[in-house]
Amino acid sequence: MRKSKTSVYKRILAVFCALACVFVVSACGRSSEEGKIRIGIKFDQPGVGFKKSGTYVGFDVDVARYVARQLGYSEDRIIWKEAPSKQREAMLQNDDVDMIFASYSINDSRRKAVDFAGPYFVAGQDLMVRKGDRSITGPNDLDGKRLCSVTGSTSAQTIKERYSSKVQLMEQPGYAECATALFSGIVDAVTTDDIILAGLASNARGKLELVGKPFTQEYYGVGIKKGNTKLVTRVDAALRDMIKDGSWSRDINENTRGVRYTPNPKYNPPVPNQGKTSGKEE
Incomplete structure (x- = not known):
């Protein structure tokens, strides 16, 4: 009987230890993100969002850095997270990220699930x-x-x-x-x-x-959790500053260097208007 009770106690203790480990890891995960901003980007699009030797480069990344800085976050306070196309809405809804800059075209169906700041670029x-x-x-x-x-x-x-x-x-x-x-x-x-x-x-x-003959228009916006209108307004203000001070043009040129490419001047730079412009889904 004693042996059986001892075995039960050991199992209970093991369960408590396991739960304690889970709580500690979870708490550590949360504390490591405190005071930081979590931004979703693409990791596999050279020139747009690309993970390269542990660093992150591309036009979307540069726009995200600028906006984060305007919001009061230095480079070392940004947590970059991969945002595959099919997971973007869920990442925002589940609070996995605060914003998404990932060639994220604005359209009516997406507006039902998330809010948008921008557009900050019109591709084709x-x-x-x-x-x-x-x-x-x-x-x-x-x-x-x-x-x-x-x-x-x-x-x-x-x-x-x-x-x-x-x-x-x-x-x-x-x-x-x-x-x-x-x-x-x-x-x-x-x-x-x-x-x-x-x-x-x-x-x-x-x-x-x-080829240089675009045949659609894609309005890239910043994905933000539905209902966070305050953040949308602040991001739009940052995007307008980026366009006004010349950073937008410099970053476009830097990320397409050596290529015969100019953004369509009919649409670029766009006017950030809280994601009210609609484009096709990408």
Whole structure:
């Protein structure tokens, strides 16, 4: 009987120890984020949001840094978190992040789940080809061509809806795979937002180039938890300052260096208006 009681006590003690460990780890996790701002970005889009040797680079990252600084957060008080497209709304709703800068197009369906500041950039779906290839000068030259885009993206969906009778579409898990397919001649072009293509082309060191004929408009906004109108207003003010003081233009140029790319002047720089502009989903 004693042996049985001892065994029970040991099991109870083990349970208490396990729970204590969970609470300690949880508390430590919360305390490590106190006084900091958590920002969601892409980790796999050169020129936009890219994790490189433990650092974070790209236009979205630069915009996020500027806004954070205007809100009173220095670089060492930013916690960067990866924000894959399909997880962005959930990350905001679950309080995993405070803001998201991740080529996050503003549209009506997303506004039902989250709020937006911005827009801070207007991209356009474009085409990227091998350097010197003049067989594709725009979407009207896609007859019989092989294109690559990312599985589940609306760039791929746009091709299916508008050009399915003309092109062969290959879908890959990421744009790096599409760029590799273009390098090797498996496809004739890659399609997505022009600023993402510009980053890929810049990373390719002159071997790839943009066609420069965008055929959609994508209004990039800052994702913020639904109902946090105070933060939306403050972020919009920071974005207006960034555009006004020239930082916006400098960061665009820095992140697309060496590429024949200029943001469409008809739409850029945009006027941050609390995410009231609607674009297609990306």
